[in-house]
Amino acid sequence: MTSLGLILRNLWHFRRQNLAIAAGMAVATAALAGALMVGDSVRVSLRDLAIRRLGPVDHAMSTAAPFDADLGERLAADPAFAAHFKRCIAGLSVRGGASNRKSGAQAAQTAGVSILALDGWMDVAPGRCVINRTLAEDLNVAVGDPIDLTVPMLSDLPLDSLMARRQRQNRAAVLRVTVGTIADGDGWEATFSLQSSQRAERLAWVNAGDLRAKVVRRPRGRATSQPAVARVCNLLLVQARADSAGKEGAVTLNEALGRAMNLGDLGLEIAPVEPGTAALTSRRTYLGPGIEQAARDAAEAAGVQPQLVSVYLANAVNRAAADGRPAASIHYAVVAGLSEPPGGAVGPDEIVLNEWAAGADRLNARVGDTVRLSYYRRGPGGELVEQSSADAPSTSAGQGFRVARIVPMAGLGADRKLTPSFEGMTDAATIGQWDPPAGMHIDRKLADEAYWDRYGPAPQVFVNVRTAERLWGDVFGDLTSVRVPAASAEAFAAELRRRVTPMMGGMFFRPVKAQNVAAADGPTDFGQIFIGMSFYLIAAAGLLVALLFGLGIEQRSRQIGLLGALGFGRGRVRRLALAEAAALAVVGASVGLAGAAGYSWLVMAGLRTWWVAAVGTTQLHLAVTPATVATGWAAGVAVALLAVSGAVWRLGRAEAAALLAGAWGVPTMARRRGGRVGRVAGVLMAAGTVGLFVAPMAGGLSPQAGFLSGGGLLLAAALVLLATRWRAGRGSRKVGAAVVSLGLANASRNPGRSVLAVGLLALAAFSLVTVAAFREGEVSDTSRKTSGAGGFTAILQADIPLAGDLNTADGRLALGLDANDPIWSDATYVGMRLAPGQDISCLNLTRPTHPAILGVPEAMILRGGFAFARNIDTQQENRWLLLTDASADDAIPVIADDDTATYLLKLAPGDTMSVADAGGHAHTLRLVATLKGSIFQGQLLMADARFRSLFPADAGDGVVLIEPKAGVTPAGMAELRRRLSASLADFAVRVEPTADRLARYQEVANTYLATFQLLGALGLLLGTAGLAVVLVRSLIERRSELALLAAMGFAPGRRLLLVVAENAWLLLLGVLLGTVTAGLGVAPTVATGAHPLNFAALAASLGGVLLVGLLALVVAARLAARHYTPADLRRE
């Protein structure tokens, strides 16, 4: 006989009971391990998806401005390339729209289409396309059907520059193709995407030549330095060898890119312009800040003094009379800012005129006269606004420029090559043939045709280059050229080549596959989510195990007392019980693993089907790792042992004499001591509850968090106090005249079991009420300024940004709309620039590493609106103004949706994160405020001025918010949306009600809650079924007692009433406790009205809990009502 032998003997002897305990442990393990397996499966699935989507691609470089495909060949020829990488493919990638060419009800159009051309990796015949199933379904097309793809036209010139061609016909083109193949399945041909997201892309592969023919604009008069159309690309994809697929590989690749790159790849050229002079120019017109500095440094290193040039077009140059009014003017004169104007340096408030401009029949100017300039600048919405040098900030020329000198018409005084190519102007033979950009009004009567004939675009007016930078400098660059002596051009070129980097042209490789795989470990662990959702199921199983184990101990109390009487110490008795429990836990957990696999398979199937709204993909599959199996098993064993620990601990405290007498429980004196401890604990917890309720007032917690956790603590406190009262025997009421009172008194005869039963039911009611309270109701009225839509009832998203303000006639014209159509005036439009990036809303399961960012214009900041959830300390009532506050550490303020900040970014107001700008440089962003339930879940919000400095190439409005004017009906807005969608189809727009967007976000939250409810319901079923088992078994124990009542003459009906009263009281108490404490917990949430409570549904759910519980009682009652025999009496 050994201790092990005794344990094994006990396990077998009480096998029926042990089976039930092990089953409970198995359920707990199945739920825990299953949840972990779900987390693994989602993580692995996202990772697999990320890898599959990219196919052979490990690194990618995507640029805003096009470059020559030759760069890819030079890169591949770099000595380091072959050692680490396999191949490099150049291609084109744009984002646009698509439509079928059907009409009427069959017509369909869609946006957000990824259009790619990768000859060499995905060859498509001319005139054909390969689309994926998602796009095919959206367009309702089959193989052989014609479709139109709307594609953006690539431009070297920044869209915000003065001379940018912003009209519709210069922005988008239509590529007509026939569907050659529909790519099905989950291979990269059907799923390719450089973005990390699990949502299916709309994908179209086209012939590279076809795409180039549409997207490449060849502006008139452009330099020959541009790549040939057949060579234009904006994408390089690299397949790496095994050891170079990650971050280190990208570093190696970028180093090789730096070696392979030449000045032409950045759009730069150094060429002779005048005898003895060479000039560095850019086909993008402006050199750009990085290159400008590199040119300055290169000139210094080459030992030359560079001539920095910044050229602009002035609408008018006015000589001021003594009274300040214009005395004479010339119009449409080219102004050059030079570091060394003709005749030598000039001060910041001085100006130089050439003889022609100063002539008697023009400005009639002399040295010392005052001259002012007026010129166009792009406003925040891209409109051209005339400004005057008198109004320009940071100049000392507020009163006008002083004429410093007048230079002859020679050399710099008449140098047409100072002026870069401006399409529509410098390529025109006469001013009469000028084709200026939209919004620029040229009065040809005022133009100096004679000058143009003779000198062309040669500048007539010269200022200090610093003055020029202050007057018309912009984020995309100040200088249009840098001149050096021809003799030093080669040295200058060499020094410049050493200093320029690919990043200055926005060229850098990302280890896109490694990044996307890392992002697949999303911000929220699905395993943890499902453990949270399965909490009630796990808790119910644990409580059931505790109940059954405690019952088993009670049944064996005499045996345990005997062991004590024989001299088994308390610790030894506990260890024996624990060893039995551990054996059961091992068996239960092992069986539970099989259940876990089934549970997780079921959940994954659910995520692919019923709950697909929450995850947005059907590509999730079951994936189980050994580590998770081991962790789940261990966790299941731990939960099981925790469940029984209470009974085991109490076992050691019981006196042998009491156990031998069949009295399970601690002696009365210990009960009293335990009662004091329990009362103190209960009171402390109740005090803690008050503290949690009050904390939100002090700003320590949100009201929702404070009250919810307070409600939970209050429930725990109530259970502790109840247990204490019952253990002290004070729960027993005097047995009165009615048998019901006997039943009520009996409810406290087994305090441990009763409290567990009450706790189980209270938890069920608590979770039902809290879930019902947090369910999102109908989307609130989006026309309210304080709603999540800020008063904007519609939102337009354009894949090809709109370069026109819908509020103005000029803007509408630029967009190709009928400017006078009254429908456009039914609403006010707020355009926002968009830096494309990851959707950081709840619709994206992947980790946000490069979020999409919106530029918030000043008008919207001043307008205010929306509802703020949290913000950093501020006195400002309009918290949008936080976006414009300067910070000591140069962190850029941003605003985010509160759910996004909390669950995806894991940031609180005041926290910072890092993002890369267009050139790949890291910038620190500081979260200054969050919006409550907003339409901006998917992006960060940044002040437009700061946005432009980080993303100068992302011009035009990618998002337009639409606010109906007073009196416009919902039907009117619906018509406006329809017209916008149809009229702006070339810009690949999606126009939808903001309510729809909010509803999509809410659907995700409600889907998770519905899943929680379902799992909670399973737990409730388990709990009440177990409760029924416990009730039945306890009644079996008490058969002799009930037999005695029968022998004494209690009729079956009265015995029925006794049993029902006892257990119905526990049932009611549990549901009441849970409902009341949960009700207190969710009071602030319900009070805000953001989550209207469906009282009818909640009542039905709670009624369901009571019904299931009562059913359990009926079974028990039937047992009580049966006839007892004298043999039952002898069992006492």
Add this chain to the structure above:
Amino acid sequence: MSGTPDSLVVDQVTRDYPTAGEPLRVLRGVSLRMTPGDRVAVVGPSGSGKSTLLNILGTLDRPTTGSVRLGATDPFALGARELAAFRASRIGFVFQEHHLLGQCTALENVLLAPLARGRVDDAARNRAAALLERVGLTDRAGHLPSELSGGERQRVAIVRALMNEPSLLLADEPTGNLDAQSGRRVGDLFLELARESGAILVVVTHSAALAEQVGRSLRLEGGVLTDGTQ
């Protein structure tokens, strides 16, 4: 193995149970002195505190006041672990309900006693076999309690109580659940074995016959033990 001579000295033991009102005094200044080999039957009406006294002597319960010593040891001054060891090695209990583990055979039930002290070795097994033979249960050693008669179960319980050669042997109505004939046989056997062991024997019984077999009787009534000093 024989232990050192151990006297049992019970000095003014009282036992109170707390109630809602005044505490209920079950034992009132009980004193008793016995030496090895002494036997006494404690008789008295129901509710007089006989089982309470037995539980205190067996260290299953604590006196409210007063002291109990077995030999040089005050068991209530020991820690929980030492008390358990004390009980395992110095005290043998026979209960009215026999309290055999239903899942263990007769032999295994007997071997619970040495298991309580630590481990079961060959000496213990040999002693168990010998004792079972002594009580005529050799061929029943492998049977479960459910397969034994009431008298057989009680004989197993008696053997179990004697396994560790206790200094003090306590019996609470050892024949209470047996019919007269079985009771007499078991009673005779029990007393014989007790005498052979040399242990101090305290028997609580309602049975006049058993009390007569024991020899000396003490009466416990109203918590007072009469004729309690030897």
